[in-house]
Amino acid sequence: MIAIPWLAERPIAHRGLHDLNKTCWENTLSAFRKAVHHDYAIECDVHLSSDGVPVVFHDDDLKRLTGRDGQPCDHPVAELTAMKIGTSNDTIPTLGEMLKTVAGKVPLVIELKGTEGKDDGLVAKVAGLLAGYKGKASIMSFDHWLIRQFPKDAPGIPAGLTALGQTDKDIEGHFAMLAYDLSFVSYCLADMPNRFVSLVREQLSMPVISWTVRDQTAADLTFKYADQMTFEGFIPEVATV
Numbered sequence: 001m002i003a004i005p006w007l008a009e010r011p012i013a014h015r016g017l018h019d020l021n022k023t024c025w026e027n028t029l030s031a032f033r034k035a036v037h038h039d040y041a042i043e044c045d046v047h048l049s050s051d052g053v054p055v056v057f058h059d060d061d062l063k064r065l066t067g068r069d070g071q072p073c074d075h076p077v078a079e080l081t082a083m084k085i086g087t088s089n090d091t092i093p094t095l096g097e098m099l100k101t102v103a104g105k106v107p108l109v110i111e112l113k114g115t116e117g118k119d120d121g122l123v124a125k126v127a128g129l130l131a132g133y134k135g136k137a138s139i140m141s142f143d144h145w146l147i148r149q150f151p152k153d154a155p156g157i158p159a160g161l162t163a164l165g166q167t168d169k170d171i172e173g174h175f176a177m178l179a180y181d182l183s184f185v186s187y188c189l190a191d192m193p194n195r196f197v198s199l200v201r202e203q204l205s206m207p208v209i210s211w212t213v214r215d216q217t218a219a220d221l222t223f224k225y226a227d228q229m230t231f232e233g234f235i236p237e238v239a240t241v
Contacts (some may be wrong), residue, residue: 028090106133127154164188
């Protein structure tokens with residue numbers, strides 16, 4: 001486990017500091033610049049293009065955010081980075097562009113997303129970009145097949161599990177991922193408290209961040225069960241904790 005005390009130092013802007021896609025859209029350079037301006041950490045999502053370049057994009061398909069058909073992994077990076085996001089003038093950024101924009105000014109929590117069998121190499125490509133990055137950065141994923149690659153393909157990079165659920169099956173699956181040298185957990189606030197989160201914090205001394213907090217009431221609840229929050233749609237009353 002890599003100690004990352006900085007993970008809990010300030011609220012984490014979910015997909016950047018967007019305004020719920022009214023004028024500033026999620027996972028865009030504009031949203032990342034706003035988060036930096038307000039001194040928030042940033043959570044973002046990464047897929048792999050068909051030619052092996054990590055791009056910052058949340059969904060498994062392109063329709064909601066670009067109006068285009070297909071998945072990010074179906075298109076080369078030149079096509080993806082030409083696609084406008086919603087009604088904005090922003091286009092899909094590469095992870096490299098995002099790292100240059102943030103430039104170490106605030107910490108990053110990068111969620112790796114992929115389609116098994118189509119996104120092989122995602123972990124290694126992200127790790128390669130982060131190897132030369134001077135700022136604080138971590139990776140995480142819901143996908144157990146990606147987490148299993150973290151120790152081999154991203155050694156030395158703080159890694160986390162993104163998770164939800166309260167059933168025994170959910171919790172047992174989460175416990176299994178602790179074998180892969182995790183440094184933190186990102187857990188759905190609606191599913192806390194639970195025995196997995198309690199063990200991680202109290203016995204393993206591992207930080208837990210919540211997702212996704214959308215008002216101050218939920219923000220206040222977060223700190224009963226977790227160490228920091230991932231938020232969107234409002235400005236937290238306290239910028240650092």
